[in-house]
Amino acid sequence: EEFGVKGLVPAYLDTKTQLQDLLTGVSFASGAAGYDPLTAKTANVIPMSGQLELFKECIKKIKGAVGEERAVTIISKAIYVVCTGSNDISYTYFSTPFRRPFYDINAYAEFNARYANQFLQDLYGLGARRIGLYGLPPIGCVPSQRTIRGGKNRDCYEAENQMAIAYNTKLSGVIDSLKAVYTAPNTKLIFFDIYYPLLSIIQNPAKY
Template sequence: MALLSHKVGPSSSSVKALAMILCIFLPHIIAARTLSTNGTIPAVFAFGDSTLDTGNNDYITCLLKSNFPPYGRDFMGGKPTGRFSNGRVASDLIAEGFGVKKILPAYLDPNVQLQDLLTGVCFASAGSGYDPLTAESQSVLSLSNQLGLFKEYKGKINAAVGNKRTATLLSESFFIVSIGSNDLALNYFATPLRSAHYDIQAYTDFLIELASNFFQKLYALGARVIGVASLPPIGCVPAERTLGGGMERACYETANQAAILYNSKLSALIDSLNKRLPEALLMYIDIYNPLTSIIQDPAQYGFDVVDKGCCGTGTIEFGPLCNKDTRGTCNDASKYVFWDGLHPTETACKILSSAILKQVNKFF
């Protein structure tokens, strides 16, 4: 009995040995849980709109495409790929920042191989929104469609590597979601389809409800680490300046205030979902302030032009209106914040993607 009741503690030599082991290996254990450029993220997945779309619209029947010059002129090989940029877009740059790969392929690209699937693909579709009416009006992939493709993707991976490895892959991967600008810019402020029935308070509440449903469905399909981009200052993109900024083409502040209102509700939603979903790590990623900083002081970031896009007049052209016959397109897109009437240049995307990665790493 005496032997059973005796408390045996570690010897001083074993304590020293344990301390030495921890000193050697603990930093590596911690590093393995850190989202950084060390390649510990196995895959990156993107959902949303043209800010992330790497070419899915090329493979659906719609008008909103960018698979023609001058789009892609600064991309590898100088080829248009369906990205709404002169080069790479944020989803590519985020995947590269995590050390996964330089290009995040579009899921619908028929040339995608199993290894591409295992390291992540893009489901985003230019012109889409949280509001299904936004996607329907552009004949593009809604978020429901994107989730359907993700389910299809998951079935392919299950067949290739098994359910257990698929679940592990998804739980350790990074999901980036950027969507909502089209709901306001191309739907609410540009048409009466929603504005005739909702004031901006009610419409942003409607969008948040749709966002909540989407994130919960994505979680149910296995996503755990989800970065959610805020809306940018949409009133300051060239096309919105032209349409709502008056003779001076100032930022359209009504649209900016709507984005701020939505962003406050999105941040609260993410806090709520993190409490409700036991294994979730959802992150609110601020895009509004980093882009505002660039717009207010472009010279600090190496830009010369902030109120016009590089393509054509730079005041409104995007998609089919920005083509090889569009006159006036600039020679050096790196001096412009915006490539066309709505979308940032690759140079601006690099700055914004760096800001995204810095915010993400703060969670670990």
């Protein structure tokens, strides 16, 4: 809140969300979506492409409220957080028969990195300039995956962790490649690697 960020960012589709909320930040996220379009389709949620369409709708509303010039300023100075991909791994790849027979771990990471790259380019094209892309956590260590795949000791499922690492390598590369293209002074593209900090907490809880 000291930085002017809301304690809770309201959902864009929440019926209680007001026009003023659009000027100060809303969420377009849809739980269980992923970079892989099949992830959202099988979960019957809004895909990343649909979330972009909602953002376009939001931009029109902002322009209608404050005018073109101020809207461009608001959109370009806003901070955008992109955080998805866990369900691509834990559900679409490891729990359904639709991708695993056709892609190994690295190929599937590359497959989804292409979608991530296009999503970020589209977001930039709509006026976003300050974008933070979160990497994936050690998915194989979350309680559900340890219960389902970790055996009687509920160990971390290393296959999912290895895919998360592969994903993060590809996503970090996407950010690096876009930085080389989008060089305007007001552009900030950042990759947040949360994998190893979280893994350290899991493996060494006494330190924390």
